[in-house]
Structures are given as C-alpha cells and as structure tokens.
Amino acid sequence: MEPARVDVPQAVRGDYDQSLQRFVIDFLYLGDEPWRRDVKDPVITLRIGKNSERLLGIEVNVHAIQAEAVELRMHAAQAVTNAIEHLASQHAGSRHSGSYEVAKDAISETKDKLFKELTQP
DSSP: OOOOOTTSOSEEEEEEETTTTEEEEEEEOSSOOOEEEEEOSSSEEEEEETTTOOEEEEEEOHHHHOOOHHHHHHHHHHHHHHHHHHHHHHTTTSTTHHHHHHHHHHHHHHHHHHTGGGGOO
16 A cells, blocks of 8 residues: 655545635645645635645635625636646646645535535525
C-alpha cells in the first residue's frame, strides 16, 4: 500500500458557517496546520497553510452573489474554481501546483453534493 501524500487532500467537505455567514469548503490533510486568509474578491477568501502554502479551505460569501438557489450553486462552484485556478497560476511549477489541481478536481466532482445546502429552503 502506497503511503498517503501530505500535500494532497484526503477529503473535502462543505457546510454553511453561521458565525462567519459564509459557506466554507474544507480540504482535509494529514496533520494540522495554522492558516492565513487570502481575500481574492468580495465572494472568495482562501485559507492557505501558513507553512505549507496548501489550500486548506475556501470561504464563499454566498450573500454577495445574490442569486436564486439553483443559480447560486453554479455561481459558487465557478467562483471557487476560478479562485483555485488563480492560486495555482501563482504557484505554477511549485510542489503545491498538484495539490491545487486535486482540490479543483474534488470541487468539480462533488459540487452537487458539496453545494447542496445552498439550494435547501
């Protein structure tokens, strides 16, 4: 059995955080690490590992999008994908670029389940 890579997320989850008033997507890695916020625009804030530069989470300001529920899910997914692509372009060729690609793929593959809560009444 191949050992798990610490720079690739082991899982992804998403939930609305009432205290932040944001939909938060967490990328779960082996080990814990403090993170810093990297505000990309009024909608997206990235959580970047202070030491590793890994993408640890994404905060989506769903209120700033101001769309209906079904559209909101699509807009949120696209905003997240765009932010990850921007982050990957900033670190092109680094050891982190692969983990950003894995994170983007995880969002694409799970967006219906991940953003389901945004379409709930």
